[in-house]
Amino acid sequence: MISVTPKIIYDCDVLIVGGGPAGSGLAFHLASKGIKVTVVESAVFPRDKICGDGVSPIALAELDKMGITGADEFEKANEINKVGLFLKDDKVFIDLSKPDYLPYHARIIPRIELDNWIYEAAKKAGATFIQGTTVTEYTTSENAAVVSLKSGDKTFKLKTKLLVGADGANSTIARQLHGRKPKDDYQLLGLRAYYDNVNGPNDRVDIYFNEDGFPGIFWMFPKGATGANIGIAMISKTFPVKPDHVKKILLSHIENNEDIKERIGDGEPAEKIKGWPITFFNPKQKLSDNRIMLVGEAAGLINPLSGDGIQYALLSARWATETIEQCVAEDRFSAQDLDTYTVKVKEEVAFDFALSNLLVQFPRNKTFTKMWIKILTAMIAKAKVDKEYADTIAGIFEGTYPSYKALNLSFILKTLKQGGVELTNSFEAHIKNPEKSLDTGMEMVDFLTKIITEVKDNPKAHLKWITDTVLKTATVAKHLVKTVDMEKVNKVFRSE
Template identity: 40%
Template structure:
């Protein structure tokens, strides 16, 4: 066998949570790791900054909880959900064995730097600013071409890990194309200061103007908050106003939101970035190359959270690569151990969430989707177990698949029936509204044939992809 002069065992592109955690674990196991990022750290990353309890547990594993500054970051114990300006429910995060019953809002400029520093301490060679331009896979190595300070540079390594976020170049080369628009969410955020807020509570605002999506208000302290809006990119009919305008309008016109902001002022400006959501049909491994975090589309499309999956996938990738380094085998088949873990642990769940997202892309039916949300909130108000499941799914603590359990569906349907038929003439009102909705739908189908055709096609595609994944996961369990 030819003895190559490798620069490192592994090169990771991207020093966000996925890349730096992956680098941390590999270096901890004694592997030689290079991590490159196009930006110098500390650097900001456009985000809502909410780290879920599962994400916090990943931070604990790498010792971040021991930092003094970590203790000072803002704790979130629960959330209030608003519908068209009305606060409908305030609930605490559920108690789940092994998880903290709180999340934290940690500005990314601070959080990402902590993880990069932890990786550096373990011996990772961090090279910034260094931008990946291209890579090529050969029988015995991967050649990575980068630009550092305007100078071309290349590295020869055994394996390349793409952790370069939702606009991933590594993913584009691996899959041979850009991500489809129906697999993208777009979101904007701004920091506010001079607030007077209930700082241990998150606020989520749903309304027809931003559905499928929501506005958030995540306090970073008693006087500062991260405020934003996220929405699926592909929806119909198209929303003419951009997200920045929608956010400013919400602050101006929604009395509950306005009250939250009070005399608050925007720090800097409103900025946006895309999120990539999971596509079970896309590959996340190829010979000598793997994708993790946003580059692999590991975002929960229900709530837009990606940090916990970024950190988990970073750890799983490191564990898998350590095994491959032992056997000196880096072909696609060997790297599938990582893909299998992702599919079993989070992929199936994300696929189910995608089916929901494909349905609610149809904004003509927003009154129906928001009514369903109202029904679920009404049930949660009277039923603690149901509230824990719904809240847990929204916070990314409980798999979305739990919503398919008989208990959850039965309770939702029953509540729906009660609400539909309640009150004097309730039954007549219900049938009147249902008839209006059906007629409106039929006339829309006629006018928007192409959109409806695509909508139905994408729903079926999402269902088939999920069933295939489910079947594969069942087979994996038996093997």
């Protein structure tokens, strides 16, 4: 008897869940290559996304490749030329230098506009969008991925050759693929408040740190002529547990910080404060499997140090396109065929993210907040007198430099040396003013007592923090062993 395999009817070649920068960006690239692509989006465009709205030069270069930077609306978006760093009463303003290979400085583009431009570009390239519809689950087999959808009361299924999860920080697809939601260790919480009628300048972004809000980072990004995006990104689980609600910390910063108060002036909130998680890269989790891939924040592609995610959403869309184009041509979508994408992502960003994640791991232990504030003070002092150093800091916040390039040995040694200078200055001050020395001595005793008490009261949690830190250090060390040229390292040490 001859057996005939029935021909499978697919609804599309590639079904993408989520139409943000990663999903619509990928749809644009695939449709431009003639691949039949459908995007399922639970919202309806134009839709908002809680964000700082900072679009880095690398993200803008990606938009440029997609022909999105030619529009009049793009020209109207605020171009950023300066960054202000604020810590207590200290501050520094850094003029941003533009790397030769990037066409623009960063811009502030409200996501309701930016994401709509990418969506329109994808539609124009030939992608199909199903909006107001949510993907609830999927199944995969050797021959297909089948996706369950819900739109109002209606439920239905679609069959595709390949399923791509581009559904952001709370990804349904990633949760099913990994069998769990992201661990607290790999998440930040972000809050955003839009303000109207604030003071300029509208080409400067401001970043604030303060002891009460630490390890939170506050921002004020100018939006249009007189608007602002004000917010905080905070590690969701600090240790010891922070009693204050993150929203309270943001409101207290807006009310009490003299620098932001001056900039807000007579400005007023334009809407309620809104929050959303920021999920970052866990090197142990899969990015692809049989007939399935993750891109953008669903894959954790976000820099924990800068909170930058738009550029990685767009970059991963382009990297995924290279693999998908080949898979569609050969009609092969096994885990092994899709692995070239995972390898590419790991080559490009895994070390950078592992290092940034390790750096975020330290401030998670609030016992050491005072030490971090001292390091930040040293960084601001150094940025005032050393342009190259200031550029590096600005580059990290602007998302222009990967942190592993920016936070090189030379940078770290400069910071430590500056820390030494700060200590020398305070030592001189103490000699001139012994009473002050006594205060500081008492402060030190207080600080050590606090550490000892906290370790004694909470040994389990401290042990967990130490274990997590060691594991994250081991991940970085693994990359270092693979990539670092020891001769170069020695040279840097000798030159410092």
